[in-house]
Amino acid sequence: MTLLLLFNITNGLIVGAFYVLMALGLSLILNLSNVINFAHGGFLVIGGYIAYAISPYVGFWGALLLAPPLTAVIGLVVERVLIRPLYGRDPLYSLLLTFGLAFMIEDLTRFIFGPQGKPFAIPAFLAQPLSNELFFITGYRLFMVAMVFVAIALLFVLLRYTRLGIRIRAGTLDLETVAALGINVRLLRSLNFAVGIFLAGLSGVLAAGQLGLEPTMGTGLLMPSFIAIIVGGIGSLPGTLVGGLLIGVASGVTAVFFPAASEAVIYVLMAVILLTRPRGLFGEEGMMG
Amino acid sequence: MTAALTAEGLHTYYGKSHILQGVSLAVAEGRITALLGRNGAGKTTTLRSLMGLTPARQGKITIFGEDTTRWPTFRIAAQGVGYVPEGRRIFANLSVEENLKVPLERGGPWTIERIFKLFPRLEERKLNRGRQLSGGEQEMLSIARALLINPRLLILDEPSQGLAPLVVREVFRIIQQMKAEGISILLVEQNARMSLEIADDAYVLDDGMIVYSGGAQELAADEARVRSLAGASAEEWTLA
Numbered sequence: 001m002t003l004l005l006l007f008n009i010t011n012g013l014i015v016g017a018f019y020v021l022m023a024l025g026l027s028l029i030l031n032l033s034n035v036i037n038f039a040h041g042g043f044l045v046i047g048g049y050i051a052y053a054i055s056p057y058v059g060f061w062g063a064l065l066l067a068p069p070l071t072a073v074i075g076l077v078v079e080r081v082l083i084r085p086l087y088g089r090d091p092l093y094s095l096l097l098t099f100g101l102a103f104m105i106e107d108l109t110r111f112i113f114g115p116q117g118k119p120f121a122i123p124a125f126l127a128q129p130l131s132n133e134l135f136f137i138t139g140y141r142l143f144m145v146a147m148v149f150v151a152i153a154l155l156f157v158l159l160r161y162t163r164l165g166i167r168i169r170a171g172t173l174d175l176e177t178v179a180a181l182g183i184n185v186r187l188l189r190s191l192n193f194a195v196g197i198f199l200a201g202l203s204g205v206l207a208a209g210q211l212g213l214e215p216t217m218g219t220g221l222l223m224p225s226f227i228a229i230i231v232g233g234i235g236s237l238p239g240t241l242v243g244g245l246l247i248g249v250a251s252g253v254t255a256v257f258f259p260a261a262s263e264a265v266i267y268v269l270m271a272v273i274l275l276t277r278p279r280g281l282f283g284e285e286g287m288m289g
Numbered sequence: 290m291t292a293a294l295t296a297e298g299l300h301t302y303y304g305k306s307h308i309l310q311g312v313s314l315a316v317a318e319g320r321i322t323a324l325l326g327r328n329g330a331g332k333t334t335t336l337r338s339l340m341g342l343t344p345a346r347q348g349k350i351t352i353f354g355e356d357t358t359r360w361p362t363f364r365i366a367a368q369g370v371g372y373v374p375e376g377r378r379i380f381a382n383l384s385v386e387e388n389l390k391v392p393l394e395r396g397g398p399w400t401i402e403r404i405f406k407l408f409p410r411l412e413e414r415k416l417n418r419g420r421q422l423s424g425g426e427q428e429m430l431s432i433a434r435a436l437l438i439n440p441r442l443l444i445l446d447e448p449s450q451g452l453a454p455l456v457v458r459e460v461f462r463i464i465q466q467m468k469a470e471g472i473s474i475l476l477v478e479q480n481a482r483m484s485l486e487i488a489d490d491a492y493v494l495d496d497g498m499i500v501y502s503g504g505a506q507e508l509a510a511d512e513a514r515v516r517s518l519a520g521a522s523a524e525e526w527t528l529a
Contacts, residue, residue, distance in 0.1 A: 163390050170380045170391045177378045180340055182366035182393030182438045 007136045008252040014141055014210075016248020017148040021203045022225035023232075023240045024155060025196035031172040031235055032192045034091050035083060039098040040225070041218025042105030043197050047071040047204025048213050049109055052120050060123055064205050071201025072194040079193040084186070102218070109215040120208035144206045151202055152241065158195070159237070168192050172235065224251075227270050233280025242281060292351075293318045293442045293473035294339065299348035301331075301338045308334045309345065310497040316442065316490075321464065321474040323484040323505060325518050326494035332477045333375050335494065336446050339475075340372050341365050353441065367393055371440030371472075375447050377431040381420035385411055388419055388430055389437060397439025398470075404433045407463070425456035432463060442473045449480045461487055481518040485509040493518065 022040060029037050050070050051063035058066060082101070086093045126140040159165035171178045171188055179185045207217060228247055232239025247266045255262040273281065294316040301309040308331050316322045326332050337343040339350060341362040350358045357365050366372060380388050389401050389411075405412035408429045414422060422430060428448055435443060445464065449457040457480070465487050468474055478484040484505075485491060491508045493501035501508060509515060 166383065166387045166390045169387075170383055173380050173382060174378055176342060176362070177374060177380070178391060179362040180342065180366055180372045180374065181391050181434060182363055182395065183391065184363050184367075186361075 003133075005253070005256055006134075008256045009249055010136060010141070010252075011255075012249035012252020013245060014145060014248070015252065016245040017145050018203055018207060018221055018244075019224045019228045019248055020241050020244030021148050021151060021199050021206075022221050023228040023244050024152065024237060025199035026225055027229050027234075027237060027240045028168070028192055028196040030229070032168060032175070033083075033087060033094075033189050035086075035094040035098065036091060037098050037196070038095060038222070039078075039101040039105060040196075040200050041220075041222035042102045043071055043075060043200035044204040044207065044218040044221065045105060045109055045213075045215060046074060047201030048120070048208040048217060049113060049118075049204075050201070051205040051208055052113075052118055052213055055120070060121065060209075067205045068198045068201035071204065072198040075197025075200075076190060076194045079190055083193070084189075087189070102222075106215050106219070113213075113215070115215065118213040120213055122209040126209075140209060144210060147202070147206055151199060155195070155199070155237075164188075164191065224248075224266055227266055229280075231270055231273050231280055233277075233283030236280070236282035239280055239282030291318050292316060293353060294475065295351045296335075296339060297349045299335070299338050299345040299350070301334055301343055301345045303334075303343070308497050309338060311348075312338075312494070312497065312499055313348075314492050314499060314502065316473050316475045318473050319468070319471055320489040321468050321476060321487055321505075322490045322492070323481075323488035324475065324477045324492050324494060325481050325484060325508075327518065328479070330494040331497040332494055333446055334497075336372075336375075336444055336475070336477055339365075339444065340370070363393075366438060367395065369395065369439065369441035371435030371438055371443045373428075373431045373435045373443070373445040373448060375450070377424075377427045379419035379422070379427045379430055382418060384416050384418055385422070385430060386415040388434060392434055392437040394437075395439045399436045399439050401437070404437065408433055424451050425453065425459070428452060428456070428460060432460070436467075440472060442475065443467055444475045444477075446477045447479060448476075449478060449483070457483070481515050482509070485515070 022044065026037055026040050029035050047067050051067035054066060055063040082097060083094055086097060122140050126138070126143055128139055129135045130137050130139065159169055167178060167183055167188055171185065175185055178188070211217065224247055225244070228244035229240050231247060232241070232243030247269055250265050250269050251262050254265040277283065292315045297313050299309045299312040300307070312331070312335055314324065324332055324335065334343060338345040341357070341360055345358070348358070349356065352365065352368055352370060355368065357368065380391065389404060410426055411429055411433060414426065419427065419430065432448070448460050452460065461483060464474060464476065476484055476488065485508055488505035491501065491503065491505040492499055
């Protein structure tokens with residue numbers, strides 16, 4: 001029983017780490033550009049399939065290194081061509097656009113790579129369990145969690161210590177004043193979008209190694225990622241971090257006692273938190289607060 | 290006398306309301322130009338139009354010889370226009386030091402070190418968040434931020450608003466110092482008397498139209514007019 005609980009808590013933390021990675025990207029884009037990016041799961045799929053397509057040539061490590069930036073470049077093009085014309089309009093426009101885009105990406109993936117799942121090979125040494133007792137902790141799972149935390153740490157450093165990051169944070173508070181201080185806010189939004197999509201691409205590569213590839217793999221992660229943002233408090237990145245891990249673990253633990261409710265519990269948790277703290281766990285402090 | 294900025298026949302709307310009805314003004318290089326007027330006369334709207342924040346529907350704006358009428362805000366600012374907005378608009382969640390890292394680095398005499406020499410108080414509070422500052426400190430920070438893009442033209446929207454008389458004097462002293470540095474200044478104020486003491490040229494705006502343009506001293510001499518302009522609270526203050 002203890003082992004089963006531990007197994008599910010570990011699972012929950014790993015799934016939660018994915019929610020966090022997805023949700024941080026969503027949060028960045030939402031905070032600065034007021035775009036609710038429903039295509040975020042689509043970019044995760046793109047990241048995964050790029051890794052799959054290039055790994056025969058560059059290997060697993062090459063794919064891990066190259067797929068996220070390539071996904072970010074695709075994100076830049078999408079932002080420039082499709083999303084930028086909608087800034088300043090009702091957020092509903094970009095929501096509808098990205099909602100449609102999500103379907104297009106899914107179908108395009110199906111069209112190019114076929115509807116069946118594809119395996120994505122990871123290095124043999126990462127696939128081994130660490131011990132017989134704790135069979136569920138494979139090297140790859142630890143590696144994934146480590147990668148997620150490295151990405152979060154780098155994002156934190158970017159936002160805290162670079163001028164780009166400071167301007168992104170300033171822009172989420174008052175974009176007009178950032179523009180009045182001579183900053184090209186169009187470029188700022190593009191770069192910020194690219195950072196968010198980079199994180200989605202990274203999630204895609206990491207998820208591919210654990211679960212294999214499917215054209216629909218992004219959809220299941222998207223809703224919980226939105227909920228992670230809401231639970232943590234919109235506008236707060238530390239909140240998003242805590243929110244993602246929290247709903248991951250809650251879902252994992254529920255799977256032990258009442259498997260059927262493991263998905264519903266996420267929504268129940270959100271409802272309870274919104275009833276007690278309407279702005280989410282970290283809502284009042286605001287971004288990086 | 291060359292102009293740092295000229296605006297000709299600006300018409301600006303908020304939705305359907307016609308706020309600016311043909312505003313024309315000029316800011317001469319190296320001088321302080323005061324733009325005065327009662328609440329709701331259109332002073333802030335004028336500045337927002339000049340900065341491209343609320344673009345004018347008609348008219349022409351020239352800044353340092355460039356037609357900036359259709360330019361986006363960041364490009365206007367990047368030309369060397371420092372803007373101190375109404376209500377200061379400090380980034381409340383960012384530290385003082387981070388607030389100072391937002392502006393474009395245009396290159397020039399102003400660096401964060403020099404800002405800290407001019408405003409020692411900001412250095413003392415550099416790790417505090419914007420929202421923890423007093424009104425006077427926020428005003429200093431807002432001015433400091435605008436100076437860091439190394440402006441040739443500084444546009445200030447009611448820098449004295451909500452500040453204690455002593456702090457207002459300090460702010461006006463700094464504006465005079467900026468003029469001495471060769472920066473052209475456009476100053477919008479409720480505090481007519483004090484503004485006219487430091488200004489060279491003056492405009493009075495009423496109901497979206499310029500009703501006076503000329504020397505600041507001539508306007509200051511027109512006691513009845515100044516009295517009608519001055520906000521009740523500011524009436525008794527002088528720069529002394």
